[in-house]
Amino acid sequence: MRKFAKNNLIKEIILICAVIMSGFLITPNVQAMSNFIDGAHDVKVEHLDDMTTNNPAQNKAFAESLKNDGRNYSNWDAAGKPSRPDWTIAKGIVPGIQIKGIIGDAHFVMRIPDKWNGRLVVGAPGGTGSELSADQRLSDYILTKFDENGNSYAYAYTDKSARGEIIPTTQGQIKEAWRGRTAFLHPEDGIATWNKRMHELTVAAKDALKKLKGVGPKYTYINGQSNGGYVTRYALENDGGLYDGGIDWMGVLWTPEVNNISIKIDQYRDINIIRDPKATAVEKAAARAHYGLPEQSDFLIDKTIRGGKGLLDDSLRMKYDPEWKYRDWSEYGQHPEDYANYNWHNRPQKVKNNIKPFALTGNIKKPMITLHGTWDVQINPNYNSVYYSKMIAEKGKAAIHRLYLIDHAHHTDAIVGDPKVDKNHLMQPILPYSHQAFDMLVDWVEKGIEPPMNQTIPVPQDKQKAIDIKTGNEIDMY
Structure with a gap:
């Protein structure tokens, strides 16, 4: 028993x-x-x-x-x-x-x-x-x-x-x-x-x-x-x-410094460089090193991340950094150009503090x-x-x-x-x-x-x- x-x-x-x-x-x-x-x-x-x-x-x-x-x-x-x-x-x-x-x-x-x-x-x-x-x-x-x-x-x-x-x-x-x-x-x-x-x-x-x-x-x-x-x-x-x-x-x-927002936007930037025919070999090598995943796995990007158009579902960025760019929820994931110049690491400290809790x-x-x-x-x-x-x-x-x-x-x-x-x-x-x-x-x-x-x-x-x-x-x- x-x-x-x-x-x-x-x-x-x-x-x-x-x-x-x-x-x-x-x-x-x-x-x-x-x-x-x-x-x-x-x-x-x-x-x-x-x-x-x-x-x-x-x-x-x-x-x-x-x-x-x-x-x-x-x-x-x-x-x-x-x-x-x-x-x-x-x-x-x-x-x-x-x-x-x-x-x-x-x-x-x-x-x-x-x-x-x-x-x-x-x-x-x-x-x-x-x-x-x-x-x-x-x-x-x-x-x-x-x-x-x-x-x-x-x-x-x-x-x-x-x-x-x-x-x-x-x-x-x-x-x-x-x-x-x-x-x-x-x-x-x-x-x-x-x-x-x-x-x-x-x-x-x-x-x-x-x-x-x-x-x-x-x-x-x-x-x-x-x-x-x-x-x-x-x-x-x-x-x-x-x-x-x-x-x-x-x-x-x-974390306030490194998180799902910063990582995915950095990845988005790295992948664009890797794919850019105008990028130099040095630029591509640096992007590949920062991206950190082997070239052999690149075939998965198009399959799993919206055809490679963007790596971030904007709901995360909109929630914790709403001042950057407003998008209605129905537009999330459709505007990768929003992040061409975005850098989480350079955002104001008050934005990073939103992650602390x-x-x-x-x-x-x-x-x-x-x-x-x-x-x-x-x-x-x-x-x-x-x-x-x-x-x-x-x-x-x-x-x-x-x-x-x-x-x-x-x-x-x-x-x-x-x-x-x-x-x-x-x-x-x-x-x-x-x-x-x-x-x-x-x-x-x-x-x-x-x-x-x-x-x-x-x-x-x-x-x-x-x-x-x-x-x-x-x-x-x-």
Whole structure:
């Protein structure tokens, strides 16, 4: 019998039924406050026979969630037809309580297995990803990591309030896919809100576990991707008491001096020089050195960054440096000429001070593993993760941090092997290494087994395999 569960099974069943009754929202359009999740509204609680995406209803909800995100892992056949790799498919059925709702303006999902191992994994996506966007790459994985008794992890994920609103453009058009552009239109919205929503979700998930299981989690891990990786970093710097460790998956750097605005505008300028037939060899070499990514990865620029026309979604610059150039949100990303003479580093100090309330310092309080692709043309690894690793070292925290650069990996695994993009199958996915990293983090935190030191993970000769970070050998991705 699990020591953290109530011994009386009947009492536990009664408790679950009571929770479901108190949590169900009968009228979805009414913002009813929850009696079960403090501070939440529009809450729906249900018991599912299977919470993984093997459940058709779960998989349908996941697929619909990608409309605003699009980043997902896929296999590709020679005809260019995508499919889900077998190794990412959940290898078991996980019944349990699923809770969906909204805290503030952030949507969340919680999944609590009937057979729980006493541990909790929380996280956030990058960009405008939904609370369901990591269902295949993370939720399925940790829900089916069964111990010898068949117990597995609880899971909670938030969209961090980054999806914005569906509002008409100035021409009266409705473009749902542009919701990310409207995320910062309200004065109270911003990157600092992401961290607040992550904190709120973690507290709420721990409280839900106490109510359902009679005790909170023994260990809590945070796992975030892209700007969700930033949220992981911030949480371990500022909310270390809530977590025991974290996975920072190609996180974004935010400091007053170097950040996602300055980096992308610098990249935009470098790429224009590299492509300019009038630029001298010396100018191109300097731009290439500053850009820092190999020429071999240039083919990814046109595919992943709006045809190479611009590297910045103006919503970030408009939010934190609005005095430079005003653009309506419906025009974001359409005027790269706005940045021909823009230099974040020369902007007034009051502009840079806008970043301070949510800036990273490198002073992490708990163990963290960072993963980043060496071909990530979207979130440059040198300025976002290598730079941050140096910040961590400067704070004397290198001993509790690991950085693994995944060679020939990009910001999204979805185009790995895509015959229209990765024609020669030069790329490799990050997802297998994210799973390895999570397992190593758990061993590090719970058993004191330190993972290997910082390194670059090479491309396996067999593209159906991955490299074992511990041994350097090629292994199956399963």
